[in-house]
Amino acid sequence: MKTEEKLNMTMLCDFYELTMGNGYFKNGYKDRITYFDVFFRSVPDKGGFAIVAGLEQLIDYIENLHFTKEDIEYLRGRKLFDEDFLTYLENFRFTGDIYAIPEGTPVFPREPLVTVRAPAIEAQLIETFTLLTINHQSLIATKANRIVRAARGRTVLEFGSRRAQGADAAIVGARAAYIGGCHGTACTISDEMYGVPAGGTMAHAWVQMFDSEYEAFKTYCEIYPTNATLLVDTYNTLKSGVPNAIRAFNEVLKPLGITKCGIRLDSGDMTYLSRQARKMLDDAGWTDCKISVSNSLDEYLIQDLLIQGAEIDMFGVGERMITARSEPVFGSVYKLAAVEDEEGNIIPKIKVSENVGKITVPHFKKLYRFYGRDTGKAIADYMTVYDEQVDDTGDMELFDPEATWKTKTVYNFTARELQVPIFLGGKCVYERPSLEQIREYCRQQVDTLWDEVKRFDYPHKYYVDLSRKLWQIQQDLLRAKR
Amino acid sequence: MKTEEKLNMTMLCDFYELTMGNGYFKNGYKDRITYFDVFFRSVPDKGGFAIVAGLEQLIDYIENLHFTKEDIEYLRGRKLFDEDFLTYLENFRFTGDIYAIPEGTPVFPREPLVTVRAPAIEAQLIETFTLLTINHQSLIATKANRIVRAARGRTVLEFGSRRAQGADAAIVGARAAYIGGCHGTACTISDEMYGVPAGGTMAHAWVQMFDSEYEAFKTYCEIYPTNATLLVDTYNTLKSGVPNAIRAFNEVLKPLGITKCGIRLDSGDMTYLSRQARKMLDDAGWTDCKISVSNSLDEYLIQDLLIQGAEIDMFGVGERMITARSEPVFGSVYKLAAVEDEEGNIIPKIKVSENVGKITVPHFKKLYRFYGRDTGKAIADYMTVYDEQVDDTGDMELFDPEATWKTKTVYNFTARELQVPIFLGGKCVYERPSLEQIREYCRQQVDTLWDEVKRFDYPHKYYVDLSRKLWQIQQDLLRAKR
Incomplete structure (x- = not known):
């Protein structure tokens, strides 16, 4: 783990967080306790859920x-900040509480993915980075999960570093893709730093370096007899690539008794080529040879290829996963939900908007998931005020917060709280799961969703309801602001 | 500059670069000199050029x-690499040459943006990061340039950190946006590290923290009388926000003789609201008050708003610029163009493809731009073999490399070589321009393009032609490979 090299990202903040911070400081609001929620308003690609x-x-x-x-010198040079504020920043640490939904959980619009309870300046300052990391990795994990589901059990590898939007997008992007269900990555540093299994064999340049394709393949098999996946499309896949691969397998691997090997297709029609290649390999006795493909793949193309009977064992997915090309933004926002008055009473706050979808759910809240x-299976999610208890021993009537006459009774269910404490009083209290545990938890939790929620197009809308008390507080605040 | 904190990105490579490297090492190809070109095949958003x-x-x-x-320990643990190769990696440095087109230059498909001449292992290892940095920043600079051109001289600020695909995407994304013509960013660390001017004033939370919107505005004006841009849409832009802003300006700024100030609109219809707000501000005597907007902007919406007579002085552009949302991938590839034999002769190499557009331009090349x-104005670009000279004292006949009967005679032109040496023998020989110089150079060079190349939709195709000698080599290689 290259942890010692991690950058200090404190200054990765929007400048207004500092001007507001200075303002809160001068105005005596420095220690005022605020509650902020991170939530998103719609699932990318019109999907049924996000990860x-x-x-x-x-x-x-x-x-x-x-x-x-x-950093302080830089800020002083901007000639906007009070010296007292700069002195305060010298000893700045995070002293608040953070609650969050663990990584790998399927989540839905309006749910508080992260809730920050902290003095105003601290809570405001961490806005940008908090959104950035949750938005970016949720985007990639969500996209990867779609792609992995399309592959129906076949191996999916993340191959997109070269098209990622910056170094970090490649490195933690591979991590997020792994959480979403990918089996590995081509990105070496993601393995070294986070343990995302990295692999890879050859590029076209390897084939071009040798006098013949056959010589390139033979040499590779000799060097890596147990790890030989040959790229067969440099000249002509079926006339040259596959026959040369078979010849190299026969001459190098067969005498060693090795039957595991692979070919990779990187251009041309993948249904046709994979079926032809499969037949040629099988006819030559290389039935254990795996066929990988890697050309402009996403969940829709993978689904189509499989419907058409493509003979593919492994998908290498590049730019369409690492940039979530079809919808490259996960739009979480960071909104004030409450403040505490001087006696520590929690005063709920709302942001009104002309756009009904942009109205926030006020207050310090709890979020439950009900399982049958x-x-x-997951039945519904349920948001309450922080001091409410959910009784899951009997039946319960839920109602749609936007169409309150729509009700639904849930019964025979157990309620699980989704947010867990991460920081309390500035101290991390969360026992971090390993990446493997997160990935496995994600797989299990996606399994708790009904198939209709998992459909790529026009999925069923999952219920995310409010308690009557929370709903009433929202309505009262809305009326008061009009 | 936080340079000391920069991460070592050596391990940000595709794993196959290491398996191939080990293979070259074992096969005696370690010191074989190779030439690789970085080039792209199409301009994002179907634009006429990229930056x-x-x-x-x-x-x-x-x-x-x-x-x-x-790193070496990690690689040893993979049990794929020879000890001799790992020893070689311990002392690994880049010893080759790199030529590149300077940042901020308008460029076109198939042009070698970067050319690497180096021993095979070195050239192969730097593939991923080279592509990643050029792809990412060219993507954002190109998108930013479109957006800035749409704004027709008005200020454009980059506001997208929270939606960026990782920390690096925010930090160097702001740098690339500045090269493309943005006037600044909200991202503080991009200012500290690269000198991209950072600014910002307030979020909705500031307004919500106070008992009234007016009090929030007044307090802000008192703290920052010379830098007061007030966010006016927290409750109701025209009924509450703008009147409260005017009242705060009147009570705090007017007595100080300050006339410069601003308001920001972040929701609602920006044409209507900006025109109404402009009228209210002007009627109240605040004619110097600038109106900023920041809601789902891109080049098309900005163009439409201005056509409709929106009264906007400043555009804050978020996710649609920092992720290049409409087309979030810049697809440069890294392809072998030549190798040297043992006598140092340069042997051109080609990659054939079923897809004609994917065939490479072989050989070590030079790239010229002809200006009238x-x-x-830029007339055409011209690629030659490295040892050709261009004579720009007379006329010259160019031909379309894909339709050779299409010819064009250029006259009264001067030829400028676009690539410059960056590294020679592993040593950086390039005098790095400042970020301001790059941005200004970009502005000047975009000015050399005719308007028809700058159109957002269906731009005129700019000529990128090959010398007869280079074209003949390509044709000969293609025939030999069939």
Whole structure:
């Protein structure tokens, strides 16, 4: 783990967080306790759910939060900030509480993915990085999960570093893709730093370096007899690539008794080529040879290829996963939900908008997921005020917060609280799961969703309802603001 | 500059670069000199040209290229690599040459943005990061340039950190946006590290923290009388926000004789609201008050708003610029163009493809841009073999390499070589321009393009032609490979 090299990201903040911070400081609001929620309004690609990710990097960021002397000098040079405020920043640490939904959990619009309870300046300052890490990794984990589901059990590898939007997008992007269900990556540093299994064999340049394709393949098999996946499309896949691969397998691997090997297709029609190649390999006795493909793949193309009977064992997915090309933004926002008055009473706050979808759910909240006791499936999510208890021993009537006459009774269910404490009083209290555990948890939790929620197009809308008390507070605040 | 904190990105490579490297090493190809070109095949958003960027980060990467003991240990643990190769990696440095088109230059498909001449292992290893930095920053610079051109001289600020695809995407994304013509960013660290001017004033939370909107505005004006841009849409833009802003300006700024101030609109219809707000501000005597907007902007919406007579002085552009949302991939590839034999003769190499557009231009090349001596405008680009000279004292006949019967005679032109040496023998020989110089150079060079190339939709195709000698070599190689 290259942890010692991690950058201090304290200054990765929007400048207004500092001007507001200085303002709160001068105005005596420095220690005023605020509650902010991170939530999103719609699932990318019009999907039925998202996978939340990025929490581990948020923890690293919070633990490392401090201003260096250089940072203070830079800020002083801007001639906007009070000296008292700059002195305060010299000793700045995060002292608040953070609650979050663990990485790998399927989540839905309006749910508080992260809730920050902290003095105003601290809570405001961490806005940008908190959103950035949750938005980015949730985006990639969500996209990867779609692609992995399309592959129906076949191996999916992340191959997109070269098209990623910056180094970090490649490195933690591969991590997020792994959480979403990918089996590995081509990105070496993601393995070294996070343990995402990295692999890869050859590029076209390897084939071009030799006098013949056959010689290139033979040499590769000799060097890596147990790891030989040959790229067969440099000249002509079926006339040259596959026959040369078979010849190299026969001459190098067969005498060693090795039957495991592979070919990779990187251009041309993948249904046709994979079926032809499969037949040629099988006819030559290389039935264990795996066929990988890697050309402009996403969930829709993978689904189509499989419907058409393509003979593919492994998908290498590049730019369309690492940039979530079809919808490259996960739009979480960071909104004030409450403040505490001087006696510590929690005063709920709302942001009104002309656009009904942009109205926030006020207050410090709890979020529950209800699972059927018989099916194990997720039935609905339920938001309450922080001091409410959910009784899951009997039946319960839920109602749609936007169409309150729509009700639904849930019964025989167990309620699980989704947010867990991450920081309390500035101290990390969260036992971080391993990346493997997160990935496995994600797989299990996606399994709790009904198929209709998992459909790529026009999925069923999952219920995310409010308690009557929370709904009433929202309505009262809305009326008061009009 | 936080340079000391830069990460060592040597391990940000595709794993196959290491397996191939080990293979070249074992096969005696370690010191074989190779030539690789970085080029792209189409301009994002179907635009007429791209802006190349990311070279400075490539230089940093190359200068810092080395494997740490930890890296070697990680690789040893993979049990794929020879001990001799791992020993070689311990002392690994880049010893080759790199030529590149300077940042901020308008560039076109198939042009070698970067050319690497180096021993095979070195050239192969730097593939991923080279592509990543050029692809990412060229993507953002190109998108930013479109957006800035749409704004027709008005200020454009980059506001997208929270939606960026990772920390690096925010930080160097703001740098690339500045090269493309943005006037500043909200991202503080991009100012501290690269000198991209950072600014910002307030979020909705500031307004919500106070008992009234008016009090929030008044307090802000008192703290920042010379930098007061008030966010007016927290409750109701025209009924509450703008009147409260005017009242705060009147009570705080007017007595100080300050006339410069601003308001920001972040929701609602920006044409209608900006025109109404302009009228209200003017009627109240605040004619110097600038109106900023920041809601889902891109080049098309900005163009439409201005056509409709919106009264906007400043555009804050978020996710649609920092992720290049409409087309979030810049698809440069890294292809072998030549190798040297043992006598140092350069042997051109080609990659054939079923897809004609994917066939490479072989050989070590030079790239020229021809400018009209009378107009100063760019007429055509011209690729030659490295040892050809261009004579720009007379006329010259160019031909379309894909339709050779299409010819064009250029006259009264001067030829400028676009690539410059960056590294020679592993040593950086490039005098790095400042970010301001790159941005100004970009502005000047975009000015040399005719308007028809700058159109957003269906731009005129700019000529990128090959010398007869280069074209003949390509044709000969193609025939030989069939």
